Amino acid sequence: MNTAPRLSILVPAYNAQQHLDATLRSVLEQMGPDHELVVIDDGSTDATSEVARRLQAAYPALATRLIRQDNAGLATTRNRLLDAAAGEYILFLDADDLVLPGTLAELDAIIAAHRPDVIACDFNDWHPHNMRRTRRMERGYPAATLLTDREAILRTFFMDRQCYAWANVMRREIYARQPAPLYPPGRTFEDITVTPQLIADCASLVRLARPCFDYRQHPGSMKRGLSHKWCTDFAQAVLHTRRHFETLPVSAALRLHIDAATVHYYIVILKRTYEMPWREGRAARADVRALLLQNLFNPLETVLDAMAGEVLDSHDRRADRRAASQMRKLLAGNPGFVLGKLVARKIKVWQRKAAA
Incomplete structure (x- = not known):
């Protein structure tokens, strides 16, 4: 039995x-x-x-x-x-x-x-x-x-x-x-x-x-801890996915969906670097940008164009378009966008400390 x-x-x-x-x-x-x-x-x-x-x-x-x-x-x-x-x-x-x-x-x-x-x-x-x-x-x-x-x-x-x-x-x-x-x-x-x-x-x-x-x-959740290592560990975890799927017989369309998910993950990482002390955050951003290019099956612009268009099987196209726009601004170092992120993320840090 x-x-x-x-x-x-x-x-x-x-x-x-x-x-x-x-x-x-x-x-x-x-x-x-x-x-x-x-x-x-x-x-x-x-x-x-x-x-x-x-x-x-x-x-x-x-x-x-x-x-x-x-x-x-x-x-x-x-x-x-x-x-x-x-x-x-x-x-x-x-x-x-x-x-x-x-x-x-x-x-x-x-x-x-x-x-x-x-x-x-x-x-x-x-x-x-x-x-x-x-x-x-x-x-x-x-x-x-x-x-x-x-x-x-x-x-x-x-x-x-x-x-x-x-x-x-x-x-x-x-x-x-x-x-x-x-x-x-x-x-x-x-x-x-x-x-x-x-x-x-x-x-x-x-x-x-x-x-x-x-x-x-x-505020005490594990994901709240933030450091240069937090950023690179997150990026390395995403890189594992790319390396695993590289060994599988998957379609070009699926690889594009994996790349779009990767962009969403990297936006989370890059945004959080603005909560860090300036020098540490700048160093983390440089490392994360280098890892991003290793993570993609397709050229970055191809992925961002797909996210901004009608190519993906998305149930939230507005979020995909917003993510594509944010990634372009983050990588370009758009001054207004960067300043806005610095202020917004610092406010979030203060709010988390106040709630703790």
């Missing part, structure tokens, strides 16, 4: 005591016999393990495990969680986010009906301290439809650019087929490095077209 769980919920946790109780309760309150929850405490110095143990004791009938380890970083922790998982499908969950009610039951229903390689989930970009900023993030795929066109799956994926590990619930077999270690130890942006590679190995997809998670935004 096969007693393996259908779904493994995997939670990497480091100094997560503030939010971990709410995160784990959001899972435990909807778990059933076909689910398991695995938490790894990555060498926390706070009460992370105690919070997890207390909840284990409160839900003794459910399959839960707590693993403690010396601090190894998020990428290594994700790899160890995959080694520990027994479920047919994998759901990663950050230690400060919430699984919304009914999500596990709907994932179960999709698996039972379609058994896709991946389930793409809508979610809320959640600002609990300023709910007016909270917005639903919808994936570009049609709802409740089994998609089996790999090219279409990948084009939409790169137009969405939702690389979060938790936003894509996948068969464990997809993870197991990749070279080990899957998540590169010691690197940040490990999901941007790995998720496109995983999606490229998926032959079928279903979108769960309702918010499945509250993705918490707060």
